[in-house]
Amino acid sequence: MANESDTVVAEAERDDAYVLDRKAVSQILYAVDVEDRDQLVTLMEPLHAADIADLLEQVNAFDRMRLIRLYGQEFDGDILSELDETLREEVIGILRPEVLAEAVRELDSDDVVDLIEDLGDTERDAILGALEAGDRAAVQQSLSYPEFSAGRLMQREVVMAPEHWNVGDAIDYMRNADHLPEQFYHIVLVDPKLRPVANVTLGRLMASRRDVLLRSIAEETFHTIPATRDEGEVAYAFNQYHLISAPVVDENERLVGMITIDDAMAVLDEENEEDILRLAGVDEESRLSDTVVDTTKRRFPWLAVNLVTAVMASLVIAQFEAAIAQVVALAVLMPIVASMGGNAGTQSLTVAVRALATKDLTGANVWRVVRREVAVGLVNGIAFAIIMSIVGIVWFGSLALGGVIAAAMIINLVVAGLAGIVIPVALEKLGVDPALASGAFVTTVTDVVGFFAFLGLAVIVLL
Amino acid sequence: MANESDTVVAEAERDDAYVLDRKAVSQILYAVDVEDRDQLVTLMEPLHAADIADLLEQVNAFDRMRLIRLYGQEFDGDILSELDETLREEVIGILRPEVLAEAVRELDSDDVVDLIEDLGDTERDAILGALEAGDRAAVQQSLSYPEFSAGRLMQREVVMAPEHWNVGDAIDYMRNADHLPEQFYHIVLVDPKLRPVANVTLGRLMASRRDVLLRSIAEETFHTIPATRDEGEVAYAFNQYHLISAPVVDENERLVGMITIDDAMAVLDEENEEDILRLAGVDEESRLSDTVVDTTKRRFPWLAVNLVTAVMASLVIAQFEAAIAQVVALAVLMPIVASMGGNAGTQSLTVAVRALATKDLTGANVWRVVRREVAVGLVNGIAFAIIMSIVGIVWFGSLALGGVIAAAMIINLVVAGLAGIVIPVALEKLGVDPALASGAFVTTVTDVVGFFAFLGLAVIVLL
Numbered sequence: 001m002a003n004e005s006d007t008v009v010a011e012a013e014r015d016d017a018y019v020l021d022r023k024a025v026s027q028i029l030y031a032v033d034v035e036d037r038d039q040l041v042t043l044m045e046p047l048h049a050a051d052i053a054d055l056l057e058q059v060n061a062f063d064r065m066r067l068i069r070l071y072g073q074e075f076d077g078d079i080l081s082e083l084d085e086t087l088r089e090e091v092i093g094i095l096r097p098e099v100l101a102e103a104v105r106e107l108d109s110d111d112v113v114d115l116i117e118d119l120g121d122t123e124r125d126a127i128l129g130a131l132e133a134g135d136r137a138a139v140q141q142s143l144s145y146p147e148f149s150a151g152r153l154m155q156r157e158v159v160m161a162p163e164h165w166n167v168g169d170a171i172d173y174m175r176n177a178d179h180l181p182e183q184f185y186h187i188v189l190v191d192p193k194l195r196p197v198a199n200v201t202l203g204r205l206m207a208s209r210r211d212v213l214l215r216s217i218a219e220e221t222f223h224t225i226p227a228t229r230d231e232g233e234v235a236y237a238f239n240q241y242h243l244i245s246a247p248v249v250d251e252n253e254r255l256v257g258m259i260t261i262d263d264a265m266a267v268l269d270e271e272n273e274e275d276i277l278r279l280a281g282v283d284e285e286s287r288l289s290d291t292v293v294d295t296t297k298r299r300f301p302w303l304a305v306n307l308v309t310a311v312m313a314s315l316v317i318a319q320f321e322a323a324i325a326q327v328v329a330l331a332v333l334m335p336i337v338a339s340m341g342g343n344a345g346t347q348s349l350t351v352a353v354r355a356l357a358t359k360d361l362t363g364a365n366v367w368r369v370v371r372r373e374v375a376v377g378l379v380n381g382i383a384f385a386i387i388m389s390i391v392g393i394v395w396f397g398s399l400a401l402g403g404v405i406a407a408a409m410i411i412n413l414v415v416a417g418l419a420g421i422v423i424p425v426a427l428e429k430l431g432v433d434p435a436l437a438s439g440a441f442v443t444t445v446t447d448v449v450g451f452f453a454f455l456g457l458a459v460i461v462l463l
Numbered sequence: 464m465a466n467e468s469d470t471v472v473a474e475a476e477r478d479d480a481y482v483l484d485r486k487a488v489s490q491i492l493y494a495v496d497v498e499d500r501d502q503l504v505t506l507m508e509p510l511h512a513a514d515i516a517d518l519l520e521q522v523n524a525f526d527r528m529r530l531i532r533l534y535g536q537e538f539d540g541d542i543l544s545e546l547d548e549t550l551r552e553e554v555i556g557i558l559r560p561e562v563l564a565e566a567v568r569e570l571d572s573d574d575v576v577d578l579i580e581d582l583g584d585t586e587r588d589a590i591l592g593a594l595e596a597g598d599r600a601a602v603q604q605s606l607s608y609p610e611f612s613a614g615r616l617m618q619r620e621v622v623m624a625p626e627h628w629n630v631g632d633a634i635d636y637m638r639n640a641d642h643l644p645e646q647f648y649h650i651v652l653v654d655p656k657l658r659p660v661a662n663v664t665l666g667r668l669m670a671s672r673r674d675v676l677l678r679s680i681a682e683e684t685f686h687t688i689p690a691t692r693d694e695g696e697v698a699y700a701f702n703q704y705h706l707i708s709a710p711v712v713d714e715n716e717r718l719v720g721m722i723t724i725d726d727a728m729a730v731l732d733e734e735n736e737e738d739i740l741r742l743a744g745v746d747e748e749s750r751l752s753d754t755v756v757d758t759t760k761r762r763f764p765w766l767a768v769n770l771v772t773a774v775m776a777s778l779v780i781a782q783f784e785a786a787i788a789q790v791v792a793l794a795v796l797m798p799i800v801a802s803m804g805g806n807a808g809t810q811s812l813t814v815a816v817r818a819l820a821t822k823d824l825t826g827a828n829v830w831r832v833v834r835r836e837v838a839v840g841l842v843n844g845i846a847f848a849i850i851m852s853i854v855g856i857v858w859f860g861s862l863a864l865g866g867v868i869a870a871a872m873i874i875n876l877v878v879a880g881l882a883g884i885v886i887p888v889a890l891e892k893l894g895v896d897p898a899l900a901s902g903a904f905v906t907t908v909t910d911v912v913g914f915f916a917f918l919g920l921a922v923i924v925l926l
Binding site: 017018019020022025048050051054057058059060159171174175177180181183184185201202203206207209221229233236237238239240241242243244261262264265266268269272273275276277279280281282286288290291292295296299300302303306307309310311313314317318321324325328329330331332333334335336338339340343344346347349350351354355358359360361362363364365368369372375376379380383384387388391447 | 480481482483485488511513514517520521522523634637638640643644645646647648664665666669670672684692696699700701702703704705706707724725727728729731732735736738739740742743744745749751753754755758759762763765766769770772773774776777780781784787788791792793794795796797798799801802803806807809810812813814817818821822823824825826827828831832835838839842843846847850851854910
């Protein structure tokens with residue numbers, strides 16, 4: 001409640017809203033340098049926990065340690081939650097045990113679960129030990145669900161009501177409740193076996209007379225989520241059906257928790273980030289704060305895969321050494337065919353990977369999409385064949401060379417369209433993430449086909 | 464409220480939750496084929512508007528038309544909202560005017576704005592004409608804000624209260640209100656000039672005594688959003704600060720509307736989709752339902768850019784025709800150096816583009832990240848130099864050739880790391896979306912440097 005209107009003005013005036021202000025960062029680091037604790041606390045006070053986490057991610061490890069030590073007791077549990085997973089262990093190691101215990105006790109159960117699931121045993125035990133017995137049990141039960149499941153994502157705190165209650169019952173109940181969750185937007189109606197049957201929004205509740213039955217003002221769209229469901233599917237459902245919160249059920253359909261949209265939004269963002277990085281051959285755990293050694297290790301495997309595919313392409317070229325020795329122009333032009341195929345294939349596969357992720361590419365339309373990609377490859381192939389044959393003729397004065405590159409271009413762009421859609425769909429069927437592996441396969445196909453078609457046709461036509 | 468528990472069971476049993484069931488699609492299309500309207504309505508009844516929209520996107524244009532005609536009066540405004548923008552004009556053209564009018568009248572003002580902002584004048588006028596005068600004025604005012612701004616995204620319906628009210632005042636007000644918005648999770652406290660000063664969640668309100676002042680139970684985190692702010696920035700703020708709803712203000716800081724998290728989530732998803740597609744050189748407006756002609760046109764420009772960069776690389780190779788004629792092995796090996804550079808550059812640039820989008824790459828850490836990328840390029844370059852020199856020696860029996868490819872590999876991976884980070888950062892500074900243009904620049908650099916370093920060194924060392 002501190003400084004709403006100031007913040008408002010400051011933000012409206014900044015062009016680059018929400019970016020950590022470079023000047024503020026310098027001031028904070030200066031306060032750390034001169035060990036001015038009061039100044040540091042004053043400077044950090046207006047920052048949201050998420051911004052403090054970003055700040056810690058952006059400074060180097062030495063500044064991070066000094067800042068956290070100087071900040072001391074003020075360190076908030078939410079900062080740990082917001083912090084990137086790769087830095088949590090380091091930061092927890094820096095915090096004094098009593099600061100850590102205090103910080104963790106403020107958090108909701110779902111945040112504690114999220115915090116400790118990737119930690120080593122020492123840090124995990126330290127945090128579990130700091131919790132009260134009831135909270136600890138709740139956290140441990142959530143941890144019994146598989147990683148990346150709805151059970152890990154949910155909060156245990158739910159407001160529920162028997163399905164036969166009316167508005168007045170619900171309001172009296174809430175008014176007399178000792179402890180309501182920090183965040184809730186619905187009351188979940190449950191049957192006598194504790195199975196959720198409907199959601200009532202607080203807004204509708206507020207607007208209704210006391211004698212109205214809760215069932216009669218329940219939301220039209222209602223989804224329960226099995227606790228074992230993958231968090232990516234959960235995020236998809238929230239986005240697809242505009243859910244704000246949804247009850248989580250166990251294998252007997254009984255209510256065990258609740259997922260809210262802000263957590264689903266974070267998952268959706270992570271899943272998208274994962275796809276973006278995987279498509280580029282970057283380990284999805286990569287972080288800007290990784291060290292050189294970590295980054296090198298994470299990038300190496302994909303480059304090694306690429307080396308193998310590049311060598312395979314070279315092996316194709318090696319079959320045509322005699323032809324290249326006779327007509328050196330072939331060496332000059334051959335990368336163009338391969339490169340165009342690689343790019344066209346990447347276009348198709350990215351569209352396919354994305355459509356699979358959003359469930360827009362299904363059994364109902366896959367063959368239509370395949371036909372479309374092939375047709376697009378053919379039309380663009382013909383367009384670029386015409387352009388390249390002219391380039392070939394003008395540059396090297398050879399009609400035959402122009403014809404060869406044109407034919408190879410058409411072949412490779414058709415193959416690129418086909419491979420770009422069939423490979424990700426096939427990988428998805430096999431249970432492999434198409435974002436992860438499609439790129440390598442598609443480029444191998446377009447490189448090999450590109451070089452083989454161009455050089456092979458050249459041998460037939462030119463020699 | 465129809466079939467909650469059935470849906471629950473069915474979903475838990477399906478492996479692929481939330482995917483449109485192929486069998487259901489066939490049944491629906493069969494009902495369309497035999498023109499069995501009752502059967503069609505029965506089959507569609509359990510589907511959410513978002514699923515119906517997906518269905519319409521997945522079938523071909525002919526089936527789409529017949530389905531919509533047969534479905535007739537049942538066609539819901541929400542289906543139009545959920546439908547992909549590229550199909551809306553087509554579908555609106557199919558709907559009978561009275562069905563369209565009825566469908567549109569059900570929608571909230573923000574959904575109508577979203578629906579008509581991309582339509583042609585005829586369709587836009589048809590929809591505006593169907594609205595009541597008050598709604599039409601609200602929609603037109605939202606349309607006066609720039610495209611992709613908070614003003615376009617917001618709903619006009621807000622529940623507000625004077626900042627001096629207590630809980631009882633707010634509850635009485637809501638209970639007596641004629642019309643409350645469909646969706647609201649907060650009461651916005653405003654000062655006498657209608658400037659928002661705080662948010663009170665309905666949950667806190669419910670749990671508090673009637674005499675408690677609203678200000679004293681307001682949320683700690685409070686952000687107002689200028690109506691002209693870019694929607695991408697808005698989505699970032701929701702995700703960063705876990706906002707559920709936030710008030711939108713005009714240039715005088717006065718409350719003009721409200722944005723809720725479900726709309727922010729949809730924007731975040733679209734922005735990510737845009738980045739994924741742009742990074743792959745696919746027009747971000749591309750849809751799976753596009754025709755062959757549209758798709759070809761959308762893919763062509765990027766392939767044309769790639770052709771120019773590929774020809775530039777070929778011009779570099781052409782400078783070394785004499786060397787290649789003497790040592791054909793150069794033609795065999797040269798694509799490897801270029802390909803490795805291209806992949807390493809893509810890794811760096813993807814990390815950079817993503818970090819710029821999430822505001823993790825800022826003035827505070829850019830030089831550290833540049834140093835890291837160069838160091839990673841150097842270390843991986845040395846690793847692959849060793850591997851490739853062995854390959855070169857074993858394959859072609861030439862120590863000198865092995866040394867040349869090793870040196871070229873190191874040079875190109877260092878350049879790739881540097882270009883992969885500097886180019887997107889520079890584009891961002893220039894106000895160009897780095898996702899859009901970085902790829903072409905980086906690949907040009909790595910191709911040209913790769914071929915030039917390898918062939919140039921070969922001329923010096925081998926000839």
